[in-house]
Amino acid sequence: MATPYQKALSAIDAAHAADPRVTTTTDGQQVPYELHYARKMTSYLEKVDPNASEVLRLAIRAQHLRRWEVPRDTYPMTRPGYFSWRTALKKRQAELGQQICLDSGLSASDAERIAALIRKENLKADTETQTLEDVACLVFLDDQFEEFEKNYDEEKIISILKKTWVKMSDRAHDLALQIDLSERAKGLVGRALAG
Template identity: 70%
Template sequence: MSNYERALRCIDDAHTQDPNLITIHNGTQIPYELHYAEKMTRYLEQYDPSASETLRLAIRAQHLRRWEIPRSSYPQTKPGYFAWRTFLKKRQAEQAEKICLDCGYSADDAGRVAALIRKEKLKQDGESQALEDIACLVFLDDQFEQFGKSHDEEKIVGILKKTWGKMSDKGHELALKIEMSDHAKALVVKALES
């Protein structure tokens, strides 16, 4: 087994411990974070089929053990949200780096995986931007419809505008191909026009 296969197995083993389950298309229930990681990988295949191993591992580990630090463990304020996100990125990067080192990767490669998870040099680093684009695509594809049911239209449009602003042209191109309900499409159009 290669270093990559070992690291991927360790990452996915961690995802399978997520107690939050989701029912997928065939009626099977799987841990949500495994579902999320697999969807991130599928979007990476569309985005860049020749992506580096370090980017593939960062994509797969982006939400590593995220369920252990719920959003509710931080104040329900904008600063609380950003503090939660900052802590998660750092923690997930450290855990992924350790997995990579334990699986035989060099310190440089393991550090690169961690840097990508932290999204360092976003907008200047093509791989860091790819991870951001793919996270936004998975949000739009997998979480947006449900998110829209629990927030008012003004907030949703604002979040869509921010999401769009984080993405590259390549990310925009893929986002416009995502199948959505008519209501969700109308919100996207409204966000893009405003």
């Protein structure tokens, strides 16, 4: 019989599998994008904290829960609009994740803790929240950065890299420097770290 943790993980992945956007993984599989992203998050969690609690594992897996349903362009394409969009997403994803966890039989306190992690409460002061942030930054650098950087000029990208780096722990910095990036991406990271 499945545990509440296993039920929640399955329900979270079922939600991710509904993402209409598809990506091709390195082994050639076609996968719904958010399911791919969630699996990447889990794989980096194994590197950052292989002994992570079940609560953190579920928060990591649910971090982008049904994100595709609120596209970036539903908010003003400005800096304040971007921050409003991100804040609304964190709140929505936390609520969705919390409800899945409750429906799966997790305790109310565990479900609320998962929601607090997804909202990234007490970043820097809470080690599990910092771990979630580290994992998200590592997945961005490993899986999204090379496509993302094509849309902006170099100065903007270097600024984004600097802001990303500051959010990460020393352990995450070490892992980030091991990511196999293109020569161009390595150069951008090098410039960001030098400045």
